[in-house]
Amino acid sequence: MNIKLYILSWELWKKYGWGRAYQAALRGRPENYKGRSTLTYGETPRAVMEKIKIWSQIAPDQLFLELGSGTGLFSLWLALSTQCKSIGVELVSEFVQNSNAIAKKLSLSAQFVELDIFEYSWSEADLIYLTATCFSDDQIVKIAHKCKEIKKGAKFVILTHQIKVEQLELCEMWVEEFSWGVSTIFLYTKTQ
Numbered sequence: 001m002n003i004k005l006y007i008l009s010w011e012l013w014k015k016y017g018w019g020r021a022y023q024a025a026l027r028g029r030p031e032n033y034k035g036r037s038t039l040t041y042g043e044t045p046r047a048v049m050e051k052i053k054i055w056s057q058i059a060p061d062q063l064f065l066e067l068g069s070g071t072g073l074f075s076l077w078l079a080l081s082t083q084c085k086s087i088g089v090e091l092v093s094e095f096v097q098n099s100n101a102i103a104k105k106l107s108l109s110a111q112f113v114e115l116d117i118f119e120y121s122w123s124e125a126d127l128i129y130l131t132a133t134c135f136s137d138d139q140i141v142k143i144a145h146k147c148k149e150i151k152k153g154a155k156f157v158i159l160t161h162q163i164k165v166e167q168l169e170l171c172e173m174w175v176e177e178f179s180w181g182v183s184t185i186f187l188y189t190k191t192q
């Protein structure tokens with residue numbers, strides 16, 4: 001596992017070292033999303049990923065869904081460290097292609113789809129992660145609507161915006177430092 005972890009870090013560094021992920025996110029923004037701040041790129045630190053992994057207790061046969069997967073690090077790392085299956089949904093084509101290539105190279109059960117997160121089904125996932133810090137009020141309404149399709153017992157982790165949906169129970173919340181500054185993490189379980 002350790003050697004694969006090293007290779008994963010190296011592969012990502014080769015593609016995105018020296019802040020190149022920010023440039024990839026800017027140049028890869030689809031035409032109809034240009035000018036929208038909601039596609040702003042940023043990164044979740046490894047320490048935060050560790051905490052979410054421990055909190056969620058995700059098991060090897062379960063599915064992690066990363067909504068807006070960026071470079072794919074969280075999905076790839078979780079598939080590697082827990083043997084869960086990961087799916088990353090992302091609009092930036094370059095991110096999706098590179099993430100899939102790394103998953104293939106390391107034989108990880110991680111797959112990346114080029115799609116808007118609102119067009120992908122959230123119903124199969126056991127753990128969902130969404131960095132919603134830059135999302136607009138309209139998008140938060142859409143997220144609340146999408147949360148209704150999350151299955152019973154699944155866990156939903158979202159940054160910055162508290163979601164008030166019946167059957168979505170807030171279990172924990174805490175504050176963390178991200179690449180863009182401080183954000184609150186809200187951790188929910190779907191009760192029905």
Ligand SMILES: C[S@@+](CC[C@H](N)C(=O)[O-])C[C@H]1O[C@@H](n2cnc3c(N)ncnc32)[C@H](O)[C@@H]1O
Binds near residue numbers: 090
């Ligand atoms: C703040 S970055 C987070 C990247 C990664 N999840 C992490 O935590 O390190 C948000 C990512 O979500 C993507 N994104 C934003 N809105 C999206 C949407 N509606 N559909 C798909 N991807 C989206 C952006 O392109 C960006 O790569």
